[in-house]
Amino acid sequence: MKLPGYYSSGEFAAKAHITKKTIRYYDEHHILKPSFVNENGARFYTDEDFARLQQILFLKYLGFSLDDIREMTMRNGDRSFLSESLHMQLGLMEERLEQMQLMKQALQEASESVDHGDQVDWSHMLQVVNINEMEQKLKNQYLNSSNISARINLHKEYTANQQGWFPWLYEQCHIRSGDTILELGCGDASLWLENQERIPQNVRIILSDLSDGMLRDVRRSIGTDDNRFCFDVMDAHQIHMPDQSVDLLIANHVLFYCENLQQVFREVKRVLKPGGVFICSTYSEQHMKEISELVREFDDRIVLSADRLYERFGKGNGKALLEKEFSHIQWVQYEDYLNVTDADALIAYVLSCHGNQNRYIVDRYRDFRAFVKKKTDKGFYITKDAGAFIVKR
Template sequence: MADKNYYNDTPTVKEQYQYSSNLSARIALHARFSVTTRDFHEWLFEHYPLRDHARVLEIGCGTGQLWTKNRGRIPATWQVVLSDFSLGMVETARATEVPACFVQSDAQAIPFSSSYFDVVLANHMLSHVPNLDHALSEIRRVLKQGGKLYAATNGAEHLRELDELLLDVLGQSSLHFELPFNLENGAQKLAQHFGRVEHFDHEKGRNYLAVTEIEPLVAYIKSTRMEKELLTPEREQRLRQIVKERIEHEGSFRISRSVGLFEASAS
């Protein structure tokens, strides 16, 4: 396996998130085939403090899906700033017309004064930051005393069956790299910069994908740089055959999900 970790390799991350198409392919697979009783983005929003006149910053806002899913729940008195290091992502989020300001910025150099925000959101993005400690220091700097960081991430078992499929067919898998910030190590990393840290799992043991169509899964796989480079026509044909047979025999290609949220207090 290659030494490079594709999660926080800067050229790879820039290429992956320059535009929204790669992320959209991954979102689409989860949106169509998730078996869960509670939408993940709605579940996230339920953990956020909905008090009036809060200043809220999301770093790594991506396509803005968190806000479009919860558009009707955003307090009118909130001052919301959506930021991403990718201009393409910022423009996609801006097009949603959610009530927010939009900023292109790096999580390692947040362009706001100290003690400015009541809440900072960092969902599925801290693993992409080259210097995680520096990013967490920046987040702590811009949070008010008593403010909260909410950071969603994945666990070790996330997409395990897809990882096994890719290792079998391609010999490598970007999913096989350990997330620099995950459900298993996140609390320890956050505790170095924040006070109390709490961990919440999203429907642990009852959260999976039941994929019943081949094309969305192939699109997901091709949305990642490593897999796209390794997926020769011959390998793709074999992969499609494996998935097809699994769907025919079991009704779906089932893929585990392990997703959760950390709440860290700036004390």
């Protein structure tokens, strides 16, 4: 019987210009599952599955292995995945083009050196044309972008506080015309993209991150014609700014990743002007606790984060750590909670975490989705206990 809006596996393969054998392989290896399987085992696909297949074929074209692709596309059930996926694919393609241009330049320089009888720096050239390293960087960049989007989207879609985290955090900054602002670990720059119209024109904003690929994504998102922004690959332990040159320094959910917090604080103190402000956000052990409880109920081997980050720099101990370098410290609470009613959004968040969850979910994805769907049918309450320390130099 033909289901309205569905394609049989044969129709789907024909429209996608691939073989039924490939479709079956993707199904068996949990890369692309059918949207519906009837009681006779017949598989059916939808237009959304074409979008997912497009993403798979694109990543395959870029050279990623099927194991990589499975990991990179596992959160595709999220409602917002299509727009984000296309945006990230565009970023990957631009990144690949930039890297290929560097390879072309290296080959031209080597060819010219050989033609002129000069010595070629083969070590440097091999480093430039290292395909494996290039693909790993692209994969990490894609996963980082995808993970950040999944975490932000859950908060954005299901927050009780309609103001939203980034508009709230922006208000804590009290930005003035003429300020020099530095953000450490800017990620995808949501703080600035969500408040772009509120930022004064006469400011200088330096966005920094450890990932040069992330910064290239951010530069594309903000646009090259906004001269308020500049970008710098930077480690918080060694800030590329002169002494007493920054009016406002922001570290949004970043400090608990730093190896030597006191070194970071010394650097922050060094670059802040007298009267300058340091805003550093974090959370407590209660924050999002229900999600960890949920996955442990499904499989008690799952740990969403190997490190309890709030123990390194959290709401409970942050002030004591900051007091070793600063005197004027205030905690500001962000009042909020989540009520999640969509299983796919919650699953996307779980898969974005820095733990071992993929090891135990990937082969039981259907079971996990059914488990989460049952939990979210009537709304799934999640505690939020986060805010920011406002520190004055």
